[in-house]
Amino acid sequence: MTTPNQNIKVAVDAAIFTIKNDSLQILLIQMKKNPFTESWAIPGGMIQNDETTLDSALRILTTQTGLRGVFLEQLKTFDDQTRDPAGRVISVAHWALVPDHDIQLKTTEKYADVRWWNVNKLPKLAYDHDLIVKEALARLKSKIQYTNIVWSLLPVEFTLTQLQHVYEIILGNAMDKRNFRKRISDLKLIRPVGKKSTGAAHRPAELFSFRQRKLDYVEIV
Amino acid sequence: MTTPNQNIKVAVDAAIFTIKNDSLQILLIQMKKNPFTESWAIPGGMIQNDETTLDSALRILTTQTGLRGVFLEQLKTFDDQTRDPAGRVISVAHWALVPDHDIQLKTTEKYADVRWWNVNKLPKLAYDHDLIVKEALARLKSKIQYTNIVWSLLPVEFTLTQLQHVYEIILGNAMDKRNFRKRISDLKLIRPVGKKSTGAAHRPAELFSFRQRKLDYVEIV
DNA sequence: ACAAAAGTGTTGTTACTACACCCATGG
DNA sequence: CCATGGGTGTAGTAACAACACTTTTGT
Structure with a gap:
């Protein structure tokens, strides 16, 4: 059997949570590129050939928050065929928890805006990010109960x-x-x-x- | 930012368990292709452009066991750069549970042999499949305690x-x-x-x- | 009649829940 | 001296663990 000629790209998205103003918040970026201009989403991007998805998630986390040494782990891989209108892209979603203090969100050219959102008052998100956030929240609620x-x-x-x-x-x-x-x-x-x-x-x-x-x-x- | 030119393939592997002869067993296939000729591994393969990883895992499960309608879910994505000597391949591992009765393992041309192995007496596996099996076992032990x-x-x-x-x-x-x-x-x-x-x-x-x-x-x- | 697994309750111990008052500080 | 959150113990209840004998069948 020969290897089929795949035309699939691998991305990483990161659900980054913090506790701020007595509420659970998630870091969202506002997109520039079509067809999601102005839409909010969790930060992400294609992985590079020489990095693991965890490396990639770490890169996203550090780029956005400047932090290292915080909790970060793989969540789940999302691979619905229609999740990205631009083509077949599977996303190895990760999630992270960061402490509120000392965080200065960094804006990059890539995005129109970056800010924290209360998880109970989220806008409609781009791609399948609603689903990713939902799963990340479930994992957080569960994992907080049997880990540190x-x-x-x-x-x-x-x-x-x-x-x-x-x-x-x-x-x-x-x-x-x-x-x-x-x-x-x-x-x-x-x-x-x-x-x-x-x-x-x-x-x-x-x-x-x-x-x-x-x-x-x-x-x- | 332009999309980097990725050269990464996406595979699916499936850890399929059953209870047989009073022990927990896992389905292993014996490989033909280099450099793992004769080695044992869990079944897997590249995903096709038009199928999800779950579709692909279902295909593997049905091909090997003839079964449908059993428990099957995503486990975790394994993406170490060196996990496949043939190139950069990430594997979206899945795991399944099948009932012992009525199963007739199917041999395909792709593999030299297929059989059940007691999970406590496994040979050294190809790729990073030792790790995948270890994670699947941990998930099984955990999940059996709070689900049906x-x-x-x-x-x-x-x-x-x-x-x-x-x-x-x-x-x-x-x-x-x-x-x-x-x-x-x-x-x-x-x-x-x-x-x-x-x-x-x-x-x-x-x-x-x-x-x-x-x-x-x-x-x- | 015997071997082999099925079926069935009680008691002690441990973990969990509910609950209210005094303390130390800053303003 | 008042407002604010910090700190502490007990009693009742519910969940869990340990434990042994009788029943029904096939041979």
């Missing part, structure tokens, strides 16, 4: 209340403070850094940091 | 003991009969068909069938 990935949404030192808010925003329901702290404490994912928050008009909170700032599965001992 | 996918490993009518054995073989640990039955009963995934098994030298067992023979997430009410 929240580390990638928080500063190195944070309070227990900040941590709880991240869970509440992503999972969409309020949690009991005492029960939350008990559970977190049992998981042994974080440790106190021995400092307290300052400057707020209330009792200072103890600061914690993650033991590992990379993917780790929670052992339910 | 076992339906795809069993005949339409089965006994509770058969069902329990499938879980025990995949998860690798013995389970308590009474607790298992309580749990299964609570999940409401199966229903009695009103018949009993016959022919064995012991008390006949009640037969059950799945309410749905397609992917369903278990609601832990």
Whole structure:
């Protein structure tokens, strides 16, 4: 059997999330090129011959946010024949979590605009990006419950209340403070850094940091 | 920005599992083509311009096993630059579960041989297929615990003991009969068909069938 | 009558939920 | 001294784990 003469291109798209203003937000770019001029989409592009899709996703992430060392992984490959009107392009979608602080979004010539959007108030997206975002959100909600990935949404030192808010925003329901702290404490994912928050008009909170700032599965001992 | 001139091919590989002789087995083919002559691998091939990767995986599954209507889904895309010595080929790996009964493996000209292998006694595989199989196994172990996918490993009518054995073989640990039955009963995934098994030298067992023979997430009410 | 798997409940332990008040700070 | 979020324990309930004997069939 001979190899069929394929005419298929491989792209990478990246769903990049952060927590900002007490809501879960996603980074969208506004497109220039036809037929999606003015449309919003998640950032992406064709992969180069010598890079892996993860390399490519990292490149997108760094180009847009300037960040490295955050959580980033493959999501799923989207390959419907009609997903790109310009021809057969399959997209190996990735997703990432970035901390809010210190981020300065970078505009490139490629796009008309770049900004964060509340995931509950998204515009209609280009291509099949609605679907990609939907799957990424589902993965986030699921994976936050059995891994330590929240580390990638928080500063190195944070309070227990900040941590709880991240869970509440992503999972969409309020949690009991005492029960939350008990559970977190049992998981042994974080440790106190021995400092307290300052400057707020209330009792200072103890600061914690993650033991590992990379993917780790929670052992339910 | 212009589209780079890509020289990347898209393949699909399929990890196909069954339960046979009280063990978890995977379908491997023996290759003919260089440099993997005689090596074993999971079945796969290039996708065609007009088919999705899922179509392609379905084609592979049907070609090898003659089956349709079983559980099949995308696993992950493998795209290391060096995974195929013949050039840059990314593989959108899929995985499937098939029932043991009624399967007659089909040999094609493409391969030297096809047979089932116990997943605990695998030979060294071609390409990065060791890695693909490892990921597929992890997904199976995980997904069997919060979905109804076992339906795809069993005949339409089965006994509770058969069902329990499938879980025990995949998860690798013995389970308590009474607790298992309580749990299964609570999940409401199966229903009695009103018949009993016959022919064995012991008390006949009640037969059950799945309410749905397609992917369903278990609601832990 | 014996071998072999089917079927069936209870009890103790552990994990989870609900819930309210005092504390430390800044303004 | 007031407003704001920080920090802490207990009791009731629900889920889970461990465990053994009787039943029905084929040979």
